[in-house]
Amino acid sequence: MRRTYKKTASPLAGESLADFRVGVDNAIFSVDTAQNRLLVLLVMRQEEPFLGQWSLPATLVRQGESLEDASYRILAEKIRVRNLYLEQLYTFGGPDRDPREAEDSYGVRYLSVSYFALVRFADAELIADGVSGIAWYPLDQLPQLAFDHNKILEYGHGRLKNKLEYSPVAFDVLPEVFTLSDLYQLYTTVLGENFSDYSNFRSRLLKLGFLADTKVKVSRGAGRPASLYRFDAEAFAPFKDKPLVFI
């Protein structure tokens, strides 16, 4: 039926279109502000190819399922989390990127649509199913990953840095209330040590006016107690879609 349809309609019917399986690979980042570490979620592969190697949480897209649905599904299988940010990253689709292609006599191709996620570390609860390995890995201590997943993570890290600079993702990933140091730590761990002076970061952010001071103080060990702030979505609204630099 499909064949006939193609044949009558297109002069290219004989050109042998590729059949695809579509995989979704999730690059899931989180920031452990307590330890100043940028983490990424890896799972141990339970099947061939790359059995026993670390990889990104991934799945193949099912019938009737959108790409984003698939991404959420795989995420929900690995982690329980309330606050997260998710967006499409990039589509890798060269031939021979997946060893399964070679084994397959029908010439089925495997295409990977990668998604980028940032989750709140505090309430991210890993789902250990007893069998499969699952773990947060510091981004700077990655093992050799399956497929082209190292490349995907590299790309994802770039995206994360941009997002942080130009959009308010940070507030999706911080607790409801947070100190300005928390915010600063977050930026520092993701962007590197020398992106901005604390006091300047502070005054710039406060001047924008969408951080509401709850006046509640919190003391963490020695030192003066810090004010807890809340992200005010309404006050931020005017900045929405406008280019805005947080650095």
Added chain:
Amino acid sequence: MRRTYKKTASPLAGESLADFRVGVDNAIFSVDTAQNRLLVLLVMRQEEPFLGQWSLPATLVRQGESLEDASYRILAEKIRVRNLYLEQLYTFGGPDRDPREAEDSYGVRYLSVSYFALVRFADAELIADGVSGIAWYPLDQLPQLAFDHNKILEYGHGRLKNKLEYSPVAFDVLPEVFTLSDLYQLYTTVLGENFSDYSNFRSRLLKLGFLADTKVKVSRGAGRPASLYRFDAEAFAPFKDKPLVFI
């Protein structure tokens, strides 16, 4: 063979994975500096679905062909051009975005990986094959397009604006030598009238030091003749990968 492989390896074998055809849709932009118009390349569809409707130049990915190859192939079929910029845009893959899915009893899905291209208008020669319609359309006078192509173009236009602000794509698309007014016109037509004052634009660009004055003057009608400039890729090198605002 494939089935067996999946069945032994994965507990999800029964979950009915989707079979995909992968299409590549090209959002090809060009700027007619003479008429100050931002154009996009459309083709008239010669087959169902959406027969006789305008659409983006598109193709289905063939066996052994990478996504980017497919994008270049479809571009080369429609247009002869030497200077262009091309990059992946976004992947649209929800179920039911393509009417062919419904007609197909096997549940084949159609996924669209869109590419963004910017071509030099002066030497872009449309390939008219006598049958199919092909034309440059002003972006602000688009007809109703096939599939979700209007949405893709909207997304592509956003990308174009960003690219122009943060990267030197403009020089891929201008002639070898150009006047600063040419450059300014280009920016104006893409970004809108009020993005910057001409004189400020001018001094900012010149101060960066990668525009070489050829000292050759060119006169266009009345008015003082303008200097022709050349983009100096070597002098630009230090700025590569660094955030840089052209506005």
Added chain:
DNA sequence: TCAAAAGTGTTTCGCGTACACCCATGA
């Protein structure tokens, strides 16, 4: 000699940067 287009210069204002310094707490 005037309009049109190219190119130069100037003034103002705000913001990023780099600091120095004050404040409140725990040990």
Added chain:
DNA sequence: TCATGGGTGTACGCGAAACACTTTTGA
């Protein structure tokens, strides 16, 4: 009382924005 971390203030310089002005051509 001192180390520690939170918070405030200031002085400098660059750059964006707005706009006035000069230069060189064609008509």
